[in-house]
Amino acid sequence: MISICIPTYNYNVEKLVTDLSLQCKAAAVDFEIIVLEDGSDENHVAENKSIENIAGAKHVINSENFGRSITRNTLADMAKGDKLIFIDCDSEIPDSQYITRYLEHSDYDVVCGGTTYKETQYSPEISLRYTFGTKVEKTLGSQRNQAPYSAFTTNNMMVSKKVFEKIRFCESLRKYGHEDSLFGFDLQENHIQILHIDNPVIHKGIESNEIFLAKTKAGIENLVTISKLENISPKFLENIRVYRTYTKLKRMKIAWTARINFRIFKRVLEKHLIKSKRPKLLLFNIYKLGYLCNIATAIENPNKN
Incomplete structure (x- = not known):
């Protein structure tokens, strides 16, 4: 069984959850999709309520904002699957083979799919984030595998449940920044291999400069x-x-x-x-x-x- 874990904050994830549910059904895999609202406002919680009608999806609400680390640990604790796929809420699935590609690499404990961008996303208001994304984040799996721990990110990864029995996100970090880096370092220190593949999500929620x-x-x-x-x-x-x-x-x-x-x-x-x-x-x-x-x-x- 795979558990797709989507931490969200003030973002509509209905299309993302729909696409993932359809792909899981097409792949004939036992699955669940857990969306955890981390202190989202009432309007966004109401918008996402419709995902409860999507096959395999569960909508969980935290009224308080606990931050990225606690939210991801909570999702891992809730998950029933032996494989967990973490996807950031502002992601778009680019094609119909996203789930299949992860399933093809299910023998690995940690697999990172990567991030990509569309040229049509560019505008001057988001030029800094877009430039950073296209020049730094948008890389092939073969490039990321040259320095697998330095290239580690959690916005699009598959990880085995047993890894979370040994390694957790640092819950003393309530503010934004470097939670991913610290988790990746702990993987390295525990000699847990990371495989990078070409299975990117499109980063839709590009912030203003x-x-x-x-x-x-x-x-x-x-x-x-x-x-x-x-x-x-x-x-x-x-x-x-x-x-x-x-x-x-x-x-x-x-x-x-x-x-x-x-x-x-x-x-x-x-x-x-x-x-x-x-x-x-x-x-x-x-x-x-x-x-x-x-x-x-x-x-x-x-x-x-």
Whole structure:
């Protein structure tokens, strides 16, 4: 049996659930689809109520927003299948063979399908997220298999139930950012193999430039929170490129220069990242490093402005 787990927050998933249900029936596989509302508003909960009429689907509502980690762990606990397929709510299934391709690789404990985008999705308002998605996330399985743990994401993956008996998402992380990275690191530390295949979902919910930049900053803030956890492994932090660069600057005693430069050029960088039709990912990476140096230095040296 497979359990399709869809954590959702303020998003209509009726078409996604319908497509998945039809594919499962066509594949003649025993299945269930669990949609867990993580603090969605009343209007979106009402919109998704219709999925209760879709074959194999279950609609579960959390009135409180618990965050990505707790929600995914809850879905895994609820699931009856020995294989769990996690799909983000803002995904679209691109063809009729999505479920079949996962079933063909059911011998593996963890399988990641990948993410893709359509050229027709582009608009200047979402240029930063679209550029990041098409240049960084949209990769072939063969490319991702060259660094399987670094390329790990949970927006589209199949994982065995027994993996969750050993590894859980870190529930102390209630805010956005790097939950996937930490889970992938735990897989690596436990020598659990990840297979990347070409079975992508289309990322439909592309955020505006302003929202994506705000989420990026939130993710960096969460990374600093993770770095302060007592049981966090230094090896995990070294796997995160922006943090690895920050620690290198810190060892060289020049992280403060990145902090000052960030404060000087912050508005210029933000204007480019938000307003440019073709934002440069190099400048995006510089912005992330500068923001990390700024907040990390402030936390470590609270008396320095």
